[in-house]
Amino acid sequence: MRYINLDKLRMPDGWNSRSDAAAIAVAAGSSPDDYSSVWRELKPSMAVLSDSKCWYCESSIDRDDNAVDHFRPKNRVFDAINPHQGYRWLAFSKSNFRLACTFCNSRRIDIAFGTAGGKADRFPLLDESKRVYANGPIEGEKPELLDPCQIEDCELLGCQQENGRPCAASEATIEKRRAITSIEIYHLDRDPTCKRRHSIAVGLISDILDAKRLFELSQSDDDKKQDFVKVAKRIQCLIDRDAIYSGEMKYLLRGQRSERHPWMQKLLEA
Ligand SMILES: [Zn+2]
Structure with a gap:
């Protein structure tokens, strides 16, 4: 995982006004997915920031096989202890966008090699009691998933020299837990990737x-x-x-x- 500086993202002309309009429509009850063209428009600029690699696993991805993942899910949050409608108010916020390959982004089961993963609507927190359910400050939440947009997270992942399998780079309890959870949820241990x-x-x-x-x-x-x-x-x-x-x-x-x-x-x- 390498650090991605979202401040360097080049925005297409007029994007902010399209994003504001979509956010207003969603606040009024529309589904974020009805305005998916707003985040999809950023895919080329996002790919420039990572040399066309997935921000989570660093596999190279071609133009048709990538997705803009919402780091905080926009529709539903599997890990929330109470029913969660998703961080809909962040659906058009560029700070919530991560460029992901299909395997990191979508839930898949690899029957041949016995692995399963893909982020989908996963977003576990280190302390679930700090979960934010409605539009408001999210700084109190401590994500369990490693975030390529946080510079200190990127050195917490390693791999085993003898088989290419991902591993935690740190033995410290929290850091190790975050790496192990990320390996599972981002499906970083998918066999072809390890090979x-x-x-x-x-x-x-x-x-x-x-x-x-x-x-x-x-x-x-x-x-x-x-x-x-x-x-x-x-x-x-x-x-x-x-x-x-x-x-x-x-x-x-x-x-x-x-x-x-x-x-x-x-x-x-x-
Ligand atoms: Zn990936």
């Missing part, structure tokens, strides 16, 4: 081992410096924000750091 993530991880780890060897040789042999730089650049490409699963690849690189290899920290900070 793709794993194949990239295999290449990354092999490059890291190569780079370590070349870095050590380059300390006494100038001729090895260029070879080291070449491999380091390949690693850089795998953790760049335009690369698929780059958040998890950064996690794997962080795990390989050592005092003898300060170049890894430099790549992570670049």
Whole structure:
């Protein structure tokens, strides 16, 4: 997961007035879905912010296979302890929009591999008693799901080097719970996704081992410096924000750091 800065979203001409009109109609009783063209209009600009990757899982998505997910669901909230009509007042608020692939956004069951997930109308809170049911401040709610629009959430997800399966990056109780819930609800453990993530991880780890060897040789042999730089650049490409699963690849690189290899920290900070 990589941080998405929604402030950088380029709005189409006149979008704010179309969104205001839709919000007024919904407040008067219309269904948000009758005005879905308002949020769908933002899909191209949202894709620019993530280099056409899903904001939740970082898989690349083509133009016809993405959706604008409402982080706070707009019609119904499965996890609310009392009947919830959805955060309808946020249905046209850009701060509530996340670009998602079909697998993260829609509920699906993968019978062949025994996994199920997809966000749909899920939105669990760490403290359900703080749930907001009607138009009002939402800052008291602490979402259990990791949010790509919160910079500190993005480093809480990792993946296992040996099989590409997602995992919690932190052992702290709350952070771990949030990662595990997100893995399930965003369906990040879907088998084909794990396989793709794993194949990239295999290449990354092999490059890291190569780079370590070349870095050590380059300390006494100038001729090895260029070879080291070449491999380091390949690693850089795998953790760049335009690369698929780059958040998890950064996690794997962080795990390989050592005092003898300060170049890894430099790549992570670049
Ligand atoms: Zn996704």
